[in-house]
Amino acid sequence: MSRLLLLIASAFAAHAQVTLAELNLEQAVTQAQAGYPSIRVSEARLAEAAAGINLARTAYLPKADLFGQVNRATRNNIFGMVLPGLPMPSISGPPKPENDLGGVWGTATGLTVSWEPFDFGYRKANVEAAELARTRAELAVERVRFDIATMTADAFLTVLAAEQTVLGAEAAVARARVLAQQV
Known part of the structure; x- marks a missing residue:
């Protein structure tokens, strides 16, 4: 969670002209998903699983x-x-x-x-196992994307709530000053 907050903070530091009011939740999630390394790792595993299908199919040749x-x-x-x-x-x-x-x-x-014309389903089972590995990798990519979106939304809303808390505290200080001047 702290790494995600650090990522969001660095994104804000890199784009200093963009304030939180100008950045909406959807943009924050999109930026986090574009730059978070876990997604690239999951996508690389997906490509590896897809290549495994082609490798398993070469056993038919x-x-x-x-x-x-x-x-x-x-x-x-x-x-x-x-x-x-x-x-x-x-x-x-x-x-x-x-x-x-x-x-x-x-x-x-x-x-x-x-050439081995008969293998009693061995090659077909290897191809099916490779296809299942690709499906598992696709689902892992979706899960990582969802996790990143959830953590980003949580961090975004936490920062938004903190900004509102600061605004409320500033208003309370202003009211207290007015009250102190009247008394």
């Missing part, structure tokens, strides 16, 4: 991997070995009986394409 390797080996053993981690079979066989330290170049390239 086929996956293609292209890989390649170049290596240099001796003729002493099985040359043309494939490094581990590539989805291709390794070359196997017995080592050569003689010792040959001559070098040989080896290459390996490959392409894998995979």
Whole structure:
């Protein structure tokens, strides 16, 4: 609450020519909602949730991997070995009986394409979960906007009541002076 009062006070300080009488409640709420960081955070979370839907939908697409390797080996053993981690079979066989330290170049390239046509609703459930996350983020943005509007209205009305209290106190002082002069 004190941060909101500080925000409103700084808005008044930035616009010194605008008095509270010139600023109505709707304008105060609009200014607070435009500048309050929590709303931007909630909107960023909403954008993240919307991107999560697109990410979940990519699971329906086929996956293609292209890989390649170049290596240099001796003729002493099985040359043309494939490094581990590539989805291709390794070359196997017995080592050569003689010792040959001559070098040989080896290459390996490959392409894998995979697609999962049946997942028994797994991908659909992920998309629905992402859509629910977006809905939850939309509602969070609305809640933050409502909270900011409520706090701003409360602060605005508190300042307005304080101004009226000051006016009433000034009138009471003026009446007391008149009464003191008459007595």
